[in-house]
Amino acid sequence: MVPYYGGHGSKQFIRGKPIRWRYKVWVETTKKGYIEWFEPYQGSTTIISEKYRPLGLGASVVLQFADIIQSQCENxxxxxxxxxxxxxxxxxxELTSRGLKCSGPLRENILPDWPLEKSSLFKKKSRGSFDYLLEENQNNIVCKWNDNSVVTIASNLTSPFPTQQVKRFSQKEKKMIHVEQPCLIKQYNENMGGVDRADQNISLYRVGISGKKWYFCLFSHALDMAEQNAWQLHKHSGGKMDHLRFRRCIAAGFLETYKKETKRGPSKPGKYLHYESRYDRMDHLVNYQEKQTRCAFCHKQAVFRFQKYDVALHPIMCFLSYHTKN
Structure with missing residues (x-):
């Protein structure tokens, strides 16, 4: 969700939400929150392929995403x-015909006319009870499971088995009890929530600059999504920085790269000057200079200057120590 309080036809108001006035964006992510695809929602003018219109808006969004991922990795x-x-x-x-698996909860008002017990009656059964039906010729399965409330999930997998025992707190017995759970519910709980995780990461550290144009918040939100994805890749590759520090490193890198030269005279450099770029292990190129200047590490005279952050340094004696954190 993209916060926006100006006037625009695509803006939505939803009462009771943390962000009530906002643009809505359809998003597909991994379970960790890496954003793979997004499409701004534009109401009745949202671009939908004509061949998907009979299936409805929700299904058309998923199928458009399926077209993209299959065009890149077909099998x-x-x-x-x-x-x-x-x-x-x-x-x-439709996804079964394409060789894709899909699982998700099913709303009660769109359940087919199958001999499954209604949720109002099914919730009276013991906790952990479940029932399922398999659609003929399609391999679609609809499974109902009674937990705190009745959960109805549909999938094109073949079976809810094997089941497993999960722990739940019983208000009646005032203790933790074991409840039987179908594997469809387990898979859904383990893999769902990536969109919420990405939305939470973005909402913690949004771009604080606001503009008067209706599209500026969408532009800044795109920057936030790109930064959030970069942080996800950083963690996936073994990085240890948290989200705030990673964002600060990006900001410091931009400030160092595009800083404006001041007209003030020479002054003592700050303690954290080039603090981030020193340790990024990228483009530390050295140039020879005729005039000797003081080395940034040992403070002796040096004839070599590093181009990236414009400091003198001995390339053999001081290079490794200067670029290593203590």
């Missing part, structure tokens, strides 16, 4: 998890 075994706004049996049938 990869993707499994798409979506919430109840997008899930429908026609969507599962």
């Amino acid at each position: 990869a075994p993707f499994h798409i998890f979506c919430d109840n706004f997008f899930t429908s049996l026609p969507l599962l049938a």
Whole structure:
């Protein structure tokens, strides 16, 4: 969700949400929160392929994303998890024909006329009870599971088995009890939530600059999404920086790269000058200079100057120590 309080036809108001006035953006992510695809929602003018219109708005969003991932990796075994706004049996049938797996909760008002017990009656059963039906010729399965409330999930997998025991707190017995859970519910819980995680990461450190144009918040949100994705890749490659420090490193790098030269005279450099760029292990190129200047590490005279951050340094004696954190 992109906060916006100006006037625009695509802006939405939803009462009770943390961000009530906002643009809505359809987003597809990994379970860790890496954003793979997004599309701004534009109401009735949202671009939808004509061949997907009979399936509805929710299904068309998923199928457009499926077109993109299959165009890049045609035979990869993707499994798409979506919430109840997008899930429908026609969507599962279409994805099955493409060789894609899909799972998601199903709304009660769009359940097919199958001999499954209604949720109002099913919730009276013991906790952990479940029932399922398999659609003929389509391999679509609809499973109901009674936890705190009745959960209905649809998938194009073949079975809810094997089941597992999960811990839940019983208000009646005032202790933790073991409840049987189908594997469909387990897979959904483990892989869902990437969009919420990405939204949370972005909301913690948004771009603080505001503009008067209606599109400026979308532009700044795109920067936040790109930065959040970069941080996800940093963590995936073994990086140890948290989100705030990673964002500060990016800001410091931009300030060092595009800083303006001042007309003031020479002054003592700050303690944290080039603090981030010194340790990034990138483009530390050295130039020879005729005039000797003091080395930034040992403070002796040096005839070599590093181009990236414009300091003198001995390339053999002081280079490694200067670029290593204590």
